[in-house]
Amino acid sequence: MLCSVRDQFWNAGYAATSLQDLMRVSGLGKGSLYAAFGDKHELFLRVLRRYVASLDHAVRGSIDSAPRAVDALRSFVMLPVGDPAGRAARRGCLLANSTTELASADPVVAAEARRAYEGITAVLAEGVRRAQVEGDLSASVDPSGLARALLATQQGLTFMGRAGMDVETLAATAHSLATQLLPTAVDRRDSVDPPRGPGDPVAPAPGVPRSATSPTGRTSPSAAS
Amino acid sequence: MLCSVRDQFWNAGYAATSLQDLMRVSGLGKGSLYAAFGDKHELFLRVLRRYVASLDHAVRGSIDSAPRAVDALRSFVMLPVGDPAGRAARRGCLLANSTTELASADPVVAAEARRAYEGITAVLAEGVRRAQVEGDLSASVDPSGLARALLATQQGLTFMGRAGMDVETLAATAHSLATQLLPTAVDRRDSVDPPRGPGDPVAPAPGVPRSATSPTGRTSPSAAS
């Protein structure tokens, strides 16, 4: 039920969603909606927080479960082009859309956005550190700095998708950016850095064949309904 | 006058701006507003198109007037952190905000956004080509591809600013991304590519000292009132 409400806010935005829309997609009467969730703003915050928690969980799980952290980082950047049909790309991200619409007028939403993005940055930075230990990223880069760059890049790609860029072009751009920000093993082969750190403390299978496509389990918050 | 209206839409968004707001910021009565600009949507489109034209003109002028095109490309990526106080960063970009809010419901705005971003991409690609001729960028990269990557990155930085990232962190992230996507002359010195193309057909001062800060004239559409 909350998923239908989330989709409504996701598709139309906060201001453009009326109580009638919420009644229609939820199947509940106006009074029931109010009794169950409070007013429109509270309902929106509830849906948004659920989405943020799902998003955070998905990113954390993707990075934690990836055999090589750098692959999870790459798949994070490629998230906006995960849907081959491009419908997900056209919707954008609920948190990003809500932040853009409400950040300057709704301090609660703004605070939620800050918290969420700081959390994701921390998770990404942890992934960067693991990728450094695994020898897939240069140890000289600042993990938090790269994490912020990855997040900003992913948000930019998400926006370009929402702005209507066709999916093939978007995918090519995402691939190019991911490659430039996260040089893979084959790219690093002709690098000046040693191809592998001292010992491989974490990497479970150092000789696993590398692939440009994201090998990690696909976890999209839009599917968590 | 239109600038005040633009700022109102910019700060509050389309749906959250009422006719009373427009009357207040414009100083005009409701009837006068309607007689002069038509309904709210038409007024918004007028303001948006003015903004897009100003933006396009600013980017084109910045690239055309830069002694080295790569500097203009760099300053384009750094645009979101142009305001030291961070107030401009917090507002975001009117076109980006409007696209995020209305893209899925207003085909006119969506088409305007596509057109604008395609135009900016073309201008950036032209800048990339010039930077390649000037020897500041590797000739092997696809100009349009790099242009799209620069645009997506800039939009991502713009969004992170709107999402509340503090200006110093944002500036550091922007600097890092610009450096990775646009290796400057000092970065290229240890590159495998020849440090300068055959002859210097366009570059007026090949030995001019390079600077990390944007040397091009600052042209921000928010100042075009």
Place this chain on the structure above:
DNA sequence: CCAATTCTTGACCGATCGGTCCACCATGAA
């Protein structure tokens, strides 16, 4: 089978929305 209780519903509220329209006034020509 009935009654107490919980839950749902849609009518209703004042406020405000975007849009229309007409009385009014400032101006300029006669």
Place this chain on the structure above:
DNA sequence: TTCATGGTGGACCGATCGGTCAAGAATTGG
């Protein structure tokens, strides 16, 4: 001074907004 005129402002319109509430349906305990 008078009249014609065009631009202005605000009253007014129906529609819709978010929110409230009492009546009735559904459920449960006895």
